Amino acid sequence: MANPCQLLYCHCAYAKVVPREVKQEVLKQLSESGVAFDAVADLCEMSARQDPALLQIAQQENVRIAACYPRAVKWLFAAAEAPIQEQTHRVLNMRTESAAEIVSRLLSTEEITSSNEDMAAVEETPIEETQVEEP
Amino acid sequence: MISPVAASWRVVLYEGEGSHPLGADERFEATSALLERGYAVSNVRPGGRLPNLGHADLLVLGRFVGEKPPHVEDALGEVRLHFHQLDEGIIEAGAASVLALVEAEQNEQNVTPPGGWKPWFPVIDFDRCTNCMQCLSFCLFDVYGVSGDGKIQVQNQTNCKTDCPACSRVCPDVAILFPKYKAGPINGAEINSDDLRREAMKVDISSLLGGDIYALLRDRSEKAKSRFSKERDDERALKERMRCLKKLQEGLGDLEIPAEVISSLPSMDEIQAKAAEAKRKAEKALQQQEQSKHDV
Numbered sequence: 333m334a335n336p337c338q339l340l341y342c343h344c345a346y347a348k349v350v351p352r353e354v355k356q357e358v359l360k361q362l363s364e365s366g367v368a369f370d371a372v373a374d375l376c377e378m379s380a381r382q383d384p385a386l387l388q389i390a391q392q393e394n395v396r397i398a399a400c401y402p403r404a405v406k407w408l409f410a411a412a413e414a415p416i417q418e419q420t421h422r423v424l425n426m427r428t429e430s431a432a433e434i435v436s437r438l439l440s441t442e443e444i445t446s447s448n449e450d451m452a453a454v455e456e457t458p459i460e461e462t463q464v465e466e467p
Numbered sequence: 468m469i470s471p472v473a474a475s476w477r478v479v480l481y482e483g484e485g486s487h488p489l490g491a492d493e494r495f496e497a498t499s500a501l502l503e504r505g506y507a508v509s510n511v512r513p514g515g516r517l518p519n520l521g522h523a524d525l526l527v528l529g530r531f532v533g534e535k536p537p538h539v540e541d542a543l544g545e546v547r548l549h550f551h552q553l554d555e556g557i558i559e560a561g562a563a564s565v566l567a568l569v570e571a572e573q574n575e576q577n578v579t580p581p582g583g584w585k586p587w588f589p590v591i592d593f594d595r596c597t598n599c600m601q602c603l604s605f606c607l608f609d610v611y612g613v614s615g616d617g618k619i620q621v622q623n624q625t626n627c628k629t630d631c632p633a634c635s636r637v638c639p640d641v642a643i644l645f646p647k648y649k650a651g652p653i654n655g656a657e658i659n660s661d662d663l664r665r666e667a668m669k670v671d672i673s674s675l676l677g678g679d680i681y682a683l684l685r686d687r688s689e690k691a692k693s694r695f696s697k698e699r700d701d702e703r704a705l706k707e708r709m710r711c712l713k714k715l716q717e718g719l720g721d722l723e724i725p726a727e728v729i730s731s732l733p734s735m736d737e738i739q740a741k742a743a744e745a746k747r748k749a750e751k752a753l754q755q756q757e758q759s760k761h762d763v
Contacts, residue, residue: 369510370510371509383521404655405655
């Protein structure tokens with residue numbers, strides 16, 4: 333399935349605050365969907381390390397992030413000096429929403445706009461996108 | 468502050484040109500097992516591109532038709548690519564064998580394994596923070612500091628005591644989050660009118676206690692320690708600490724300071740030195756803030 337969005341899934345691996353059945357179901361359905369996606373073990377841990385990957389994600393456009401509360405994700409990125417903006421990044425909350433809702437919104441073909449109720453943040457300059465690529 | 472460090476490497480489950488696709492279950496099980504162990508994983512599908520996330524090493528796993536997929540290369544020449552065939556034996560053995568393969572490669576390349584720390588630390592919501600410096604003054608463990616331009620910031624995340632959200636409880640602006648906390652608004656949930664009403668009722672903790680909060684904490688701890696050393700009775704000591712802790716919690720409101728934090732407070736001299744240093748930093752930052760207002 334073609335999906336123009338960059339999809340990022342956070343597994344919140346070091347705590348039990350995201351319901352296990354929700355995150356496992358989201359990951360399972362993403363795996364079954366046929367779309368490409370990136371998955372990280374824990375955005376909190378990456379923020380504490382100021383992992384440069386956060387800046388790279390922040391600089392991408394049309395990104396959907398399955399994680400936790402949008403306010404928490406926004407400030408985790410900001411703390412790593414990688415602010416995200418709601419015009420380009422949509423955060424979906426696996427702590428409060430069902431797996432079906434999350435997956436439906438992750439795979440939606442709708443463009444992210446500033447009028448979307450979910451948020452995220454950031455950079456204006458696009459970066460080199462590809463490390464490994466196919467012709 | 469923790470130095471900015473990229474994760475050691477990223478695992479790529481490659482299913483693009485020159486490879487056979489994995490089954491959905493195999494893809495899910497492998498991704499899940501790797502994430503549980505702290506690895507970042509990218510799933511690349513036919514025709515797909517891999518975004519640059521700044522990793523120096525990519526471990527590319529797949530059911531390649533040849534030794535490795537054709538045309539897969541680092542476009543910028545900045546990434547080391549390690550290819551591993553997921554042969555039938557590995558696929559049949561399941562996710563555990565994929566994990567074993569990744570860990571064996573990690574050991575061979577002498578890469579530091581991921582994880583090992585529960586990432587518990589405060590995150591500041593700068594839409595709400597008024598830079599009042601209460602958190603800087605309150606925290607005894609040097610988690611907070613002041614930036615070059617006089618703003619409060621979290622500087623030593625790993626100093627934070629796991630499961631202690633006390634600084635967020637004393638923040639008058641509900642501006643401190645702990646994303647791994649169980650409940651809102653500390654966990655980042657939107658702030659509702661009840662939360663704001665509660666914050667409006669907050670009073671200065673020092674004046675509430677009629678003095679220095681640290682002095683009170685320390686006093687409780689010292690008294691308890693003194694009794695413990697005389698009695699040398701572990702069970703009674705534990706009970707006493709629990710009693711003191713309960714009293715302390717009641718006295719301070721529900722700050723949820725874990726018992727181990729109370730029992731490991733620094734010495735009185737250290738606390739006084741920290742309080743003086745925090746006061747100096749806060750005053751300097753607030754003066755800087757005032758000055759910049761005048762300049763504007």
